[in-house]
Amino acid sequence: xxxLALVSTTALADPVPVLTVAPHSASAAFELVGVVQAVRxxxxxxxxxxxxxxxxxxAGDRLKTGQLVARLDARDAQAALQRGDAGxxxxxxxxxxxxxAAERSRELRRQxxxxxxxxxxxxxxxxxxxxxxxxxxxxxxQAALAQAFATLTAPFEAVVLATHVEQGDxxxxxxxxxxxxxxxxxxxxxxxxxxxxxxxxxxRRLSVQLPDGQTVTPVQQTFLPGTxxxxxxxxxxxxxxxxxxQALLPGQSVTVQFEPAATAxxxxxxxxxxxxxxxxxxxxxxxxxxxxxxxxxxxxxxxSVRTGVAAADGRVPVWAGxxxxxxxAADAVRAGLAGATPAR
Numbered sequence: 071x072x073x074l075a076l077v078s079t080t081a082l083a084d085p086v087p088v089l090t091v092a093p094h095s096a097s098a099a100f101e102l103v104g105v106v107q108a109v110r111x112x113x114x115x116x117x118x119x120x121x122x123x124x125x126x127x128x129a130g131d132r133l134k135t136g137q138l139v140a141r142l143d144a145r146d147a148q149a150a151l152q153r154g155d156a157g158x159x160x161x162x163x164x165x166x167x168x169x170x171a172a173e174r175s176r177e178l179r180r181q182x183x184x185x186x187x188x189x190x191x192x193x194x195x196x197x198x199x200x201x202x203x204x205x206x207x208x209x210x211x212q213a214a215l216a217q218a219f220a221t222l223t224a225p226f227e228a229v230v231l232a233t234h235v236e237q238g239d240x241x242x243x244x245x246x247x248x249x250x251x252x253x254x255x256x257x258x259x260x261x262x263x264x265x266x267x268x269x270x271x272x273x274r275r276l277s278v279q280l281p282d283g284q285t286v287t288p289v290q291q292t293f294l295p296g297t298x299x300x301x302x303x304x305x306x307x308x309x310x311x312x313x314x315x316q317a318l319l320p321g322q323s324v325t326v327q328f329e330p331a332a333t334a335x336x337x338x339x340x341x342x343x344x345x346x347x348x349x350x351x352x353x354x355x356x357x358x359x360x361x362x363x364x365x366x367x368x369x370x371x372x373x374s375v376r377t378g379v380a381a382a383d384g385r386v387p388v389w390a391g392x393x394x395x396x397x398x399a400a401d402a403v404r405a406g407l408a409g410a411t412p413a414r
Contacts, residue, residue, distance in 0.1 A: 085413035087400045088365045091346045091392050099329050100269070100387075102378065104260035104278070106322040108251035109309065110226065114139055116241035117219040118147060125237045127248065133224040140235070140247050144220035151217050154210030161199070161206035168192075168199035222247055229253045231320060256315040258288070260326050261303040263378070263389045267293075269330055270306060278308060279325040286314040301376070302390070346392050347385040353377060354402035362388075363405035365397040365412040370405045 120142035127139055175192035178184045228250035235247050258278055262270045271293060277285045288308035297304050308326065310318070318324075353375070354361045360377055363370035375391030392398070397412065399405030 084404075086363075086370070086405045086410050088397045088412045089348070089352070089400050091348065091388075091394050091396045091398060099327060100266065100378075101325050101327050102260050102262060102266075104258040104306075104308070104324050104326045106318045106320055106324060107257050107259050107307075108231075108253075108320045109255035109257050110252040111231070111249065111320075112225055112228070112251075113249045114222050114225075114247045116142060116222075116243055116245050116247055118142065118216050119240070119242050120144065120146070120220060122235050122237050122239050122241050122247075125233065125235065127230050127233065129230050129232050131230045132253075133228050133230065133250065135224055135226055137224045139222045139224055139230075139250075140241075141222070142220040142241055144217050147213065147217035147220055150213040151210070154206070154213040157206040158203070158210050161203040165196075165199040165203045168196040172196040224250060226250075226252055251320060254312050254315060256310050256318055256320065258308040258310065258324055258326060260306040260308065261298075261301065262293075262306050264297055264302045264304060265389065267297075267304045270304075270328055273328040273330055275329040276308065277327045277329075278310065278314070279327060280314065280317060281322060281324065282317065284317075285327075286310065346388050346394055348388055348392075348398065349400060350386055351401050351403075352398055353386050354406065361402075362392065363399040363402055363410075364392075365399065368411070370399055370410055370412065372406075 122140055123143050124138070124141040127133065133139070172192045172195070175184060175189045179186065179189045229252075231249040231251050233248045235241055235245070241247060275287075276291060277287055279285050289311050290309040292307045292309075294305040294307070306326075348362065352362055354363070354372070359374065361372050361374045364373050373391055376389045378387040378389055399410075399412070404410060
């Protein structure tokens, strides 16, 4: 039997072609990915503790204003309301007795049968009884309010986006029960890189490409007045009309196309963009990691980058992580093999 020859991994690894990062000439238009959001959305949460005894809705159901979403066990709240009713009856009885005593004391004082001190005591007891009655009524109102909290209803005409509990679960105060949204009003949220915020603000036309390929124009656009300190992006919100909203669901991804003004187009012909462009094969995507292999003296070093939407020719803009003049592997998969070296 012939012997087996051992060949090292380093010997098998071929030199990997590299390319020098250079700024790409700014194009007349660019695209970014946006996420569909509901303009009006509410998360109903429990305000009192209790087991969920009824949950007649599920994700996707359409609700009318005031329609039942969930009902919690209200026996404790009902007992508190009964205690409140009894407290009100007791306090009002004490108040009536104090009023009669105060009236008799005033009459006796006018006739000179009691002293002013005795009248003052009767008046004080009346004030105390009045305060006790007010306190009892407030406690009864609070108990009634707590009982009402055991029933959760839709605050507006909505679609159930998700339910967060099941029948029988214990809903503690603050725990989310269901999330609703108004289906007729949707918007697209786009995270615009700070380097492109100026071009996005001055765009001559914006359009949203829906998942079915249809292109619509937003009815309103709003830039939030701030930049995210971590991602260095500015959020742009594009309100959609009712017709376009009917074909979308919150959470969907859509493509937003920006067409710069004519002056920006003419300037783009001679002005390089701040974002280098690299081939798609040079970008490694592993879950949440987006990275490239940067050529070093004796190998490659993996570096995390932030990329944009790929162009039609397969190139990808790199918004952060690379500088013009650096060399990266043209094939990220080959560069990741053991012993891979740059081809100089």
